[in-house]
Amino acid sequence: SASAEPAKNNKQPAQAPVTTTANKVQENKNTLFQYSTINALMKGQFDGEMTLGELNKHGDTGLGTFNGVDGELTQLDGKFYRYTYDGKMVEVGKDAKTPFAVTTHFKVTKTAKIQPVKDMTELNKQLTSLITNKNDFYAFKIHGTFKTLKTRSEEKQVKPYPTLPEVLKDQSIFETENVTGTLIGFYTPNYAATLNVPGFHYHVISDDKKKGGHVLNISFDAATVQIDEIGNLEVKLPQTKEFHDADLTTVDPEDVHKVETDQQ
Numbered sequence: 001s002a003s004a005e006p007a008k009n010n011k012q013p014a015q016a017p018v019t020t021t022a023n024k025v026q027e028n029k030n031t032l033f034q035y036s037t038i039n040a041l042m043k044g045q046f047d048g049e050m051t052l053g054e055l056n057k058h059g060d061t062g063l064g065t066f067n068g069v070d071g072e073l074t075q076l077d078g079k080f081y082r083y084t085y086d087g088k089m090v091e092v093g094k095d096a097k098t099p100f101a102v103t104t105h106f107k108v109t110k111t112a113k114i115q116p117v118k119d120m121t122e123l124n125k126q127l128t129s130l131i132t133n134k135n136d137f138y139a140f141k142i143h144g145t146f147k148t149l150k151t152r153s154e155e156k157q158v159k160p161y162p163t164l165p166e167v168l169k170d171q172s173i174f175e176t177e178n179v180t181g182t183l184i185g186f187y188t189p190n191y192a193a194t195l196n197v198p199g200f201h202y203h204v205i206s207d208d209k210k211k212g213g214h215v216l217n218i219s220f221d222a223a224t225v226q227i228d229e230i231g232n233l234e235v236k237l238p239q240t241k242e243f244h245d246a247d248l249t250t251v252d253p254e255d256v257h258k259v260e261t262d263q264q
């Protein structure tokens, strides 16, 4: 018999899924990629497997450190720089490895005016007022002339590695004035404090690529901040024995706060 005509599908076409603006925004939000976790770094896991070349696939703007915690890592426009223990800024090739770094393909979702900032507490307060979703992650970029800048770096360690707080007891500190450059910052919600530095974490690099490091304090006149609201987090977990064997729940976020901020 003649093959029956396929039954007319007289059903209405399936309704397109209703997407709320939130979902729509969610789909378009950026991703933060990080290798390893701050708790692993705090416990002295200073040798990662991830190369900067690999990291670069996940972002063009970021911060972190190098294996052996050999100085401060700042990534700007897809290039990596090390601010060394003795205060030199050197560009680093893509074969170098990192035990902890965060990066994103920086995408400006909003810009805002920042009023004069007398210290980091003030900067954090102003950026907090610009954070619309406190449980999202954020990346920031501020290009300007920093009236005062206090940064740190640390010396390359040898095995058996101490903990990060042990290393940073001997951090080197640099205080400079009138530095023109780019401040790169990340905001991590407190609920993610075992993964990344809770609150704000900034690294800086001068336009002349001579100064930089992990920012302990800063002041500047009015500036414009570029904000990148992040709605996705990708954590690459080290496939190392030390990562698999570690108890990563015993780090006190207060200890992280202490090593990440100005204690002097």
Ligand SMILES: C[C@H](O)[C@](C)(O)C(=O)O
Binding pocket: 063, 064, 065, 069, 072, 073, 100, 201, 214, 260
């Ligand atoms: C050790 C270095 O300063 C790093 C990873 O940027 C940080 O912990 O703040």
Ligand SMILES: [Zn+2]
Binding pocket: 063, 064, 201, 202, 203, 214, 215
């Ligand atoms: Zn840092």
